[in-house]
Amino acid sequence: MNKRRVGLGYTALGDALIMLGLRYDREEGREVASKISRVLRDSAYWASVEIAEEKGSFPLFDAEKYLDSGFAKRLPEDLREAIKIHGIRNSHLISIAPTGTISLAFADNGSNGLEPAFSWYYNRVKRMADGENLVYRVEDHAFREYRKSLGIAEDDDKAVEELVKNLPSAFVSALEISAQDHVRMMAAIQPYVDSALSKTVNVPADYAFADFKNLYLQAWEAGLKGLATYRPNMVTGSVLSTVESQSQDLDMTDPDRRIRLDKTPEPALASLRWPSRPETPAGNPAITYTVNHPTNPFAVFVGHLENGSKQPFEVWCNGAEAPRGIGALAKTLSTDMRSFDRKWLEMKLEALSRTSGDGFSMAFPPEGVATSVPSSTAALAKLLQYRCNQLGAFDDIEQAQSPMVDALFSLKEPKSGTDGTMSWTVDVKNPATGDDFVLFMKELAMPDGRNRPYSVWIAGKYPEAFDGLCKSISIDMRIVDPAWVAKKLRSLAKFKEAQEDFLAREPGSEKQQNQPSTIAYVAKLIIHRYNQLGILDENGYPSEDMGLMNAEAPTGAATAGGVRVMPGKECPECKNHTYIRKDGCDFCTSCGHVGSCG
Template sequence: MKKLEGLSQKVFIDRYSLKDKKGNPLEKTPVEMWRRVAKAVAQNEKKENQKFWEKEFYYAFKDFKYIPGGRILAGAGTGFSVTYYNCFVIPSPKDSRDGILETLKQMVEIMARGGGVGINMSSLRPRGSRVKKVNGFSSGPCNWAELFSVATKDIIQQGGTRRGALMLMLWDWHPDIEEFITVKQDLTRINGANLSVCVSDKFMEAVEKDGDWELAFPDTSDPEYDAKWDGDLEVWRSLGKKVEVVKTVKARKIWDLIADAAWRSAEPGVVFMERYNKMNNNWYWNRINCVNPCGEEGLAPWGVCNLGSINLSAFVKGKDIDKKATFDFELLKRVVKSAVRLQDNVVDMDPYVFPGIKKTQLEGERRIGVGTMGLGDTLIRLHLRYGSPESLGFIEKVYKLIRDEAYLASIEAAKEKGVFPKFDKEKYPQGKFIQTLPKNIVAKIKEFGIRNSIILTQAPTGSTSLMANTTSGIEPVFEFEFIRRDRLGEHVVRHYLYEDWYKKHEQEVKDGKTKKPDWFVSANELSPEDHIFAQATIQKYVDASISKTVNAPKTHTVEDVKKIYNLAYKLGLKGIAYMREGSRVGVFERKEDKKDDKKEEPKQLPVISKRPMVIQGLTYQTQTPLGDAFITINSDKQDNPFELFITIGKSGSDVAGMAEALGRVISLVLRLQSPVASRERIRQIIAQLAGIGGMRSVGFGENRVKSLPDAVAKVFAEHFGFKINGKILDVKKDGVKNGEYKNGEVKEKLNGDLVHNQSNGDLNKSMVLQQLTLSSDQSVHDGLFDLCPSCGGATLAHEEGCKKCYSCGYSEC
């Protein structure tokens, strides 16, 4: 096995290696971990079979061909009574204070043990509803959601590696659905949870026909309300219970709100929950009402995620990146069988802290979730562009094989160990997904039964894929090169396959004679449709669902979002997570004008100077600990400083948001009418910002930049002629001109013509007319990442409907 290095080694040691009481690693290599886990899980087999399966499990683990879920790797064979399940869905809270707090307690207990939680909040009565027991009014599910969000974000830290993960859902019929859809446009609200709307087929039909849609809730005066109401309106109606229609709206109004909210803030997600239940293998006894935090598993109350991933890139044969590799399908068959067997054994090994989990999983479903990782890397080595017709053909072949072999393996296990407890020989084969299986497999299920009711999924593989040094889940490569900054300086980090190709063709690239092949395509270079087609191809062969992010360009419109969502529905997806570049910033930029009926106030002189249509200034390019910043300073016709723009990081990232906020506040100070002279205000701004320090710095001596605010102070001092030397000294230079500075050469704009003068300096400057146009020299990769809340590095990627850090291995899933 190739020795682990860098981040892969760090993730293995921090997350999965066995440690002593002081936290020192007892396992120095994955081989030791593989032997521990293989031996532990094989103990669940009959004694005469233990050695055989221990060898098979180890063979599957070797070279990261198959990687069980992180809970299994960290817990199996350690002697600790820990859960092996990653995520859970708990029952919707009872519609009372006691019921809500009981659900909160259950959530906290699960998260404290490392599990993520999904909760459907539809059981809670809408805002403003009468609560007779206390003679008051309900605050509604969105307000209660804040409580669960705060507990997840600010209280739970799972082993110091991540905060708790929470999914909150609401059905499309709930009277508060409009508030739920738009609530996260205020970024201060419910920011400790993912939100998704449960969408029914009936709603989609109403959208297509432009029909009416009733927002309704059970009659809370029903004598059996407290005992029978569980948040599922369809079940409530099937009991013959009364439903009160609160209001009727056009279905397209709700649909438009969902698309607009996703366009603005990337939430809520959409889960086609009625389709989930129609395709549910357990349709005859267990209804799905929620999904786990990452969305790949629709689960009944007390359902669990029992995860493991096959690393497709480990089955590719051929090392020369310039030559098209081959794929070993026979080896894949062997590993699929081991994956199913191992994850079935885990069902018997979990300690089952909550009785509800034991009843649903051990005594009911015996659900497993075999998935994949490394698809992006695999397609590159096979010279297939992600999303192309050729790639979809290969994807179809791979995932059909995995489906068929996984079901056959579970049937074989049923012959030896028995079927899952709730198996019904007549009803189970009638399931809509089961009907898509080859006839010979359906026949075997009817004859022998099956060990596991649900077998396949596509989960995020954030930290495990980092350890295996391959792409996450079914995602394409997030980005082929990015900048990592640490105490030793700045490093360009390239994806390992792209690095192999780049080393061979570096001179040709520099000479402009070649470009990277089109099969080196990153997530942000693909069209949203490419993402959808790949996901839909895989969904056909997965009985659960898929966690994946559909990336969209900043130019995408709300109408484009609706087209993508409609396409996802028509192609058979069970859910969709959408991320438009800049969507997190848009919530601040687009604000509707509101009229009021107040009487007109007496006219006053403007407090803030009005911005003219055309304004000139300079743009400075400077290094900061967070990457290159482009700082634009504009002045009015009287040469008074007027506004500041700071561009750094990817649109929608925390870095970009903080930079924008800093620029806005400084611009406000510059534009406010004040008796304080303009240069004195500049001096005070520099004094406040200079020297502010963060976790890292760049540069040395007087050129050392300690933080983004410190960089802004230095640029202000350079532009306005101040010197930072303990005090802010005025050393104003004459003849500061508008111009463009690039690579040591200044172009001055004089009488409409450009003339060239040679100059020296450390900062790049460019003329700005009306709007800023960034230099093409800024690397494509610089700014696609966000700030990591664990290590602080600007290497946090949004993918698989989740977030993970490429510097420290932090993951939110």
């Protein structure tokens, strides 16, 4: 009673943001959450001052000491003056509680406290008096109201599943939000809460220790009072579990089993683009950032075009001690930037910003605030995110079309069960650099019966930035048209780094050949595997044209029969890789040669 602490708070913040059309994991959502928390704080503190004026302050109140505290210093000046004159009834007033039972029992299962919804409908486990577990289905309040507004019945499972697949973008659940964005929301609210926040940061079962370490460091740097992470495991399971749809399966009768996809997306023809680097004879603006990595500092250059609006179109890294592999990653990201698909770029950068490694602290723009990043890859991604936001590239992104994302045959990497799935592995050793690792590619079975790589990883001795490059290429692999990843691989197969060249067997041959770098050799090996599967030819061009990629012809490039130059197989006449299938015939878009028909 000497302090008269109370804990006012709120619940259903996540659902409130959904109903306002705001995403929980975006800055706009955090701004509204911050405003709500500020209004709660100010209202509660003014009420406590009014009660103190009538009944007196809490017994231990000392105006000078109280107003000199860190939290009180952030109060509005008129409120501080009122406390100085009248005192305050309660030492602490705000605490955002879990409200799990309250929300379930009295708020129509609105999202708990400041949490986003766990899932739109899920199984909840209740332990009964006899020790048995009762499992029952629960729907989120915002989802239920939206479903009812569309006239969809709760027991219409097919319609409900289809609805979940096509929800407005504001419907983002706890399991879809990155751990970093969970922490960012806490950081937006904590300045207005004098006690603590109850918040669970959901992380996947395979969350790496380095990521855990960096997450807690990020929370400490943000001034949070505490952080609770939750990672499910096979031993204890989880209190809540989503109702999963079986979109992929394993053929358990086949010892050489692979994950099998039942269907793939069907994007519009010529919907994907990869413009070549534009000619800029007068130059183009670019901005430079310095990454003060403790052992491998480097500079990041982000260039943009000014065509009515500022469009970031390339990034590159430089520095005598720059991490090996970071330049190759920047090269592939430049291709992503020139797709001019903003959602695709945002998704790619968000994934890379979570790449773990040897974390460090860097001065982040614009104020140079010390910020913890989990790796050099993450530093590059975060700087590129910052610059793209600064240029307005991600403004109104929720309404933007995304042919690239629509062309992914799997938004997230498909996961196998405990019986595993097949992969292709090869040893890589570069005596010039000391690289010595195993490259492996996981494969799945497509609906047409073909096997298709969908993920590439390495294990052994290699530079940290290679992890970021593998993650980026893995996402590219899941574009349904292999022409996209093929373009990236052909570019990387020529990638040179100083004093990295070495002799190695040319993939698919006994011939020894000088390889320009470890990365170039890895790219050749991946192309070779695609060639073995009949997806790419030996030069890294698609064996069949799907008609999705709309490659911009180089300036002054010849056209044949009014058809723009398009990538394809090697033409037997002109030897250009522009031989496609057109109107039932083999046709070269460079020279116009017509081959077999039918």
